[in-house]
Amino acid sequence: MYSDPKKSWAKIKRSVLDDLGLSEHISNWSYQRGHYVYLDDDEDLPIVCQRINEHGTKIKFVEKHSYRDSKIRSYERYEYGFENHSAT
Secondary structure (H helix, E strand, C coil): CEECCCCEEEEEEHHHHHHHCCHHHCCCCCEEECCEEEEECCCCHHHHHHHHHHCCCCCCCCCEECCCCCHHHHCEECCCCCCCCCCC
16 A cells, blocks of 8 residues: 555556456556556545455555655556556
């Protein structure tokens, strides 16, 4: 989990979203960079957590907080079917 004073996101590999069948259900409130998606904590993270829990898997979050605006805000908005291969 990454957070700044206004928002939080959970970093997840794009391939995990694909495996869960959720890639097309993620909103553009989330961000993307390279092979990772930064899930909006209000809109998209609950959907992913519910699906993961349905599979009987436990979720563990490691929290990283910034007191300034997170650089995640400068990443591209999530768009299903688009992946920027130039960034990691």
